Amino acid sequence: MATEADLVRSIDADALAEWVVDQRWFASKARDVTIGLLEVLVLDERPPLGLALVEARFAAGTHDLYQLLVGPGDFEALTSTPQVQALARLLTREARVQGQHGTIAFHWTGERLQAPAVRLLGAEQSNTSIVIDDSAVLKVFRRLEPGDNPELEMLRFLTNHGFDHVPALMGWYALEGELLDATLGVAQEFVHDGHDGWERTLDLLSTEPDRALEDLAELGGVVGRMHSVLGSDITDVDFAPDDPGEEGLALLTATIDEEVERVFLDLPEDLEAVAPIMGRGEEIRDRLQLMSHVVTGGKLIRHHGDLHLGQTLRTGGTDPRWYIIDFEGEPARPLLERRRKRSPLRDVAGMLRSFAYAASASRILRGREAPEGWEAEARARFLDGYITEVDAALLPAGDAGIRQLLAIYELEKAVYELRYELNHRPDWVAIPVAGIARLLEEPLT
């Protein structure tokens, strides 16, 4: 019989601490961090499986919380088949596990599985995924924050409203605990034959760049329809479209303005790749001010929050189809911010930035230059497809308004990318730099 005490005792605290900070999903880069096991809820006894709340405590006294699934002496039970099977069994049987410090409730829409086949799909920036019975993917979130994870809210809403370009929601599990309520994991339909949209676009760029363009036009339509659905239900307070409010745009530009200021303060002077924008911080900030005067109208809605080609799947076969996945929002932002309603153009901007990345990645990763003008064409085709399908009331009034708001969000995204690349991938810095430089060259309306 495994008890909480047994599981806690079996885990080597030093080894745990060392392992946690090495994980891809560990969000902090801070030097001084103490890792501790806060509590373990016993989920199953044969095989012994526990859900551990792990605290990363920082020097200033703040902390982050993480979810681990643990077995005896093992702090990563997700790599062990019997334990993952146990987790899947609990999920499909809609178990409710009462622990000392809270309750874990599993929810499932499909049929119960006694001995589900399971396999590990992989670890991402914020989660680890497993495939259950070749029909569902369970995404186990790592960093926990209080409240409903946007992925659960978004999938539930889109599934209930019949939007069939997302893999349908099949289940989830959540903690109702003394310390916090949090979504722990979300299961959705497993898309067979689904190819990562990013990889596939790079493949096509080398072989059939025109076909890539056609597919992106179609993707624009899918995103447009998704936004129409997301902005369609005024009875659901979490999804009802909001008016931007008098200072909505000013708040947005003030926030971006400060991000611009900060990133320019930290710009390394000796890096060749940043030369095109070096010393142009003030110019960008002035530009941002000017752009923000043109925009009126439109709505704020729940949206994907981190949309790019890597968040899409394209199926093969005779009836190819786009799927949109990963509705958690940008993992570096707090949950409450990721839930915020914003203009749907924020998603569009994310996707357009992704085309710039694809064009450059073709050279960097595949050694092949994208065809001349491919990025511009991809933008135009995607936008055509998008504008045709999206509910026009969600967008600002007039072409100029749409273009300017889009440019503001692209700038926000490019600045976010710039910071990320400076910290993680100096070889890629040129991509956001080119994006920012291009915004500076564009004529103002």
Added chain:
Amino acid sequence: MNPSGTHWFETNPLWFKTAVFYEIYLRGFYDGNGDGSGDFRGLTEKLDYLQWLGIDVIWLLPMYASPLRDGGYDISDFYTVHPDYGTIDDVQAFVDAAHERGIRVIADLVMNHTSSDHHWFQESRSSPDNPKRNWYVWSDTYERYQEARIIFTDTETSNWTWDEEAGAYYWHRFFSHQPDLNYDEPAVQEAMLDVLRFWCDIGLDGFRLDAVPYLYEREGTNCENLPETHAFLKRVRKTIDEEYPDKVLLAEANQWPEDVVEYFGDGDECHMAFHFPVMPRMFMSLRREEATPIYEILERTPDIPETCQWGLFLRNHDELTLEMVTDEERDYMYAEYAKDPRMKLNVGIRRRLAPLLDNGRDEIELLHAILFSLPGSPVLYYGDEIAMGDNVYLGDRDGVRTPMQWTGDRNGGFSRADFAQLYAPPLMDPVYGFQAVNVEAQLRTPTSQLRWLRRFIALRKEHPVFGLGTYEPLAPSNPKIFAHIRRFEDDIALCVHNLARSAQAVELDLSAYEGRTPVEMLGRTAFPRIGELPYLLTLAPRGFFWFLLEDRDGDGG
């Protein structure tokens, strides 16, 4: 989901210790329905702004049904809101929307008395046999409790008023239209606990308890701060703790710190209490260009239980109160800060922060820095973040309660109503008027005070040390410098403020931190390492530095 509606928060019974509070006069914030008065729907529309600003808690002045003869502190029904402000459903929607943005909400609650319009009082006065007769304090004579002082000396001559209908005198510590509830009556205690439960169920995260020292009356005492009062507050605390975790009770007791600490009990009474006396001393230090008044009052402040916190503020909805200063200090404050006699009210000065400081940006920033550096949770007052002014020609305290200035448009963007319909005229003078001072313009100006304050709030929130840490005064030989250390876990913050109008040099004894590197917190610039000798700093006029003392070699200090 836990019962208190804090689904969007981590459980943390000490959340209030690291929070930044923002006090709102609902009538003056934003008019959502175009009737000329601010309301809950309007406030809900402005939550994005408050989230952007970074505040953690909204403190609402009383919003209950009321004849408004005392700014809403005369409550005629604890279970409804004043129709000008909206409905209970509007409150519910507002609280939910605030929580979803990570913002908590507390509200004023008056426990001591009700309005004479309250149906409890109407029933009580109706007959000696009425079941609610004993809910108020009735007497056949006005000669009881003669040692209790009269608080509103301008309007009241006695704490007793004859009621014709009841054929008896009733007791009131404040206005005669505000009869005191009788807490010796168990049914009153239960009724008030039910009021607290009702608002906790809606999701309020706590209460500012108005006028708490006066709940009980006992012959032969001054009827303030009685043991019975503390006993009842402890009962309130126990009830709240058991039924609604993570709430906060904030006591308003304008008294000396050594008396106010009684309201913390042993950590089993109020979570927070305002530190009134430190406030005028910050203003005094600034005028006198010396840190002594601040050092002295903090020296005089007793330690409080670890689970408790001081509420600190520069200005609020009342006059800048001068009750907790000496006569000499009061004369000094009047002479320096209330040159026009119209600016005085009761025992205080009815002006906003910016006009008090002659709209000096350096002075405003310096006082915020001192406020944010002190042990306690800062409470900001709406409008002060954009340096709004006041209107001394409006009566009572209305001059510091003018409409929030959102834009340079009609009515300052506060309301779509006709100008004549507004509850009070917005400021229109060339210095503080809405065309010069408004949220929209300051949002668009990177160097504005609003944008500065947002960055400063964010900085404070990154470092729990300011809410949770020790306070260790440094007492440098230059008396114009207020310098101290805050410490929590591995964070050591050094805060140095120059109160003088001129540049100053100061030598600080930082030998205890030898080997550490001061890193300026706003710009992340590293300063020279701390050595054996006194640490020399130079500060601009009214300038300040906050440093983290970092252990860059990992060998301590």
